[in-house]
Amino acid sequence: DAGITQSPRHKVTETGTPVTLRCHQTENHRYMYWYRQDPGHGLRLIHYSYGVKDTDKGEVSDGYSVSRSKTEDFLLTLESATSSQTSVYFCAISSGLAGDNNEQFFGPGTRLTVL
Amino acid sequence: SQQGEEDPQALSIQEGENATMNCSYKTSINNLQWYRQNSGRGLVHLILIRSNEREKHSGRLRVTLDTSKKSSSLLITASRAADTASYFCATDNTGGFKTIFGAGTRLFVKA
Numbered sequence: 001d002a003g004i005t006q007s008p009r010h011k012v013t014e015t016g017t018p019v020t021l022r023c024h025q026t027e028n029h030r031y032m033y034w035y036r037q038d039p040g041h042g043l044r045l046i047h048y049s050y051g052v053k054d055t056d057k058g059e060v061s062d063g064y065s066v067s068r069s070k071t072e073d074f075l076l077t078l079e080s081a082t083s084s085q086t087s088v089y090f091c092a093i094s095s096g097l098a099g100d101n102n103e104q105f106f107g108p109g110t111r112l113t114v115l
Numbered sequence: 116s117q118q119g120e121e122d123p124q125a126l127s128i129q130e131g132e133n134a135t136m137n138c139s140y141k142t143s144i145n146n147l148q149w150y151r152q153n154s155g156r157g158l159v160h161l162i163l164i165r166s167n168e169r170e171k172h173s174g175r176l177r178v179t180l181d182t183s184k185k186s187s188s189l190l191i192t193a194s195r196a197a198d199t200a201s202y203f204c205a206t207d208n209t210g211g212f213k214t215i216f217g218a219g220t221r222l223f224v225k226a
Binding site: 059 | 146148156157158159160162163179203207213215216217218219
């Protein structure tokens with residue numbers, strides 16, 4: 001995996017509790033993404049970042065917020081977790097350079113269960 | 116809604132056979148990418164084809180793109196048990212860096 005880690009790798013939490021997932025990269029890539037993967041849906045983009053403090057919503061952003069205070073870290077927060085947010089969450093990075101054609105590199109994933 | 120739709124959803128073949136997966140999309144694209152995901156792992160980039168290209172090869176992979184039909188196919192020749200994985204197409208149609216993934220094709224190669 002191209003210098004990208006996620007923590008925690010597994011988490012079980014209860015409905016209504018806040019949860020923060022962390023993505024850390026050592027590639028100095030400009031773009032970072034959070035996806036969720038559910039059976040039958042493939043990967044759906046939650047939020048992405050195009051620079052420090054620069055973020056934008058994806059197709060399933062409701063109930064999620066993100067922050068990027070430095071290049072290497074992108075945090076995903078569920079302010080009040082719901083059972084519908086049980087999923088596998090993947091972080092990805094891309095350089096943003098024209099020659100790289102937005103090839104994305106993925107982290108190992110975080111399996112989140114909300115009871 | 117998803118941009119890419121893969122077909123079939125699942126495919127089971129014998130080792131040595133070829134595997135073909137198809138992807139259809141809805142809007143104009145800049146490029147189309149294929150990724151592979153082994154069970155329990157993140158996605159790995161396989162190959163990219165630009166909108167002005169019609170065919171591309173990489174090892175045992177062959178990708179075609181038909182922009183008039185808004186479709187692409189991924190062919191894996193002489194499949195191996197290690198090719199067992201899910202395969203996703205992904206499109207970049209914004210000119211920016213938001214990539215939309217399809218739901219994937221699950222390939223099972225029997226030894």
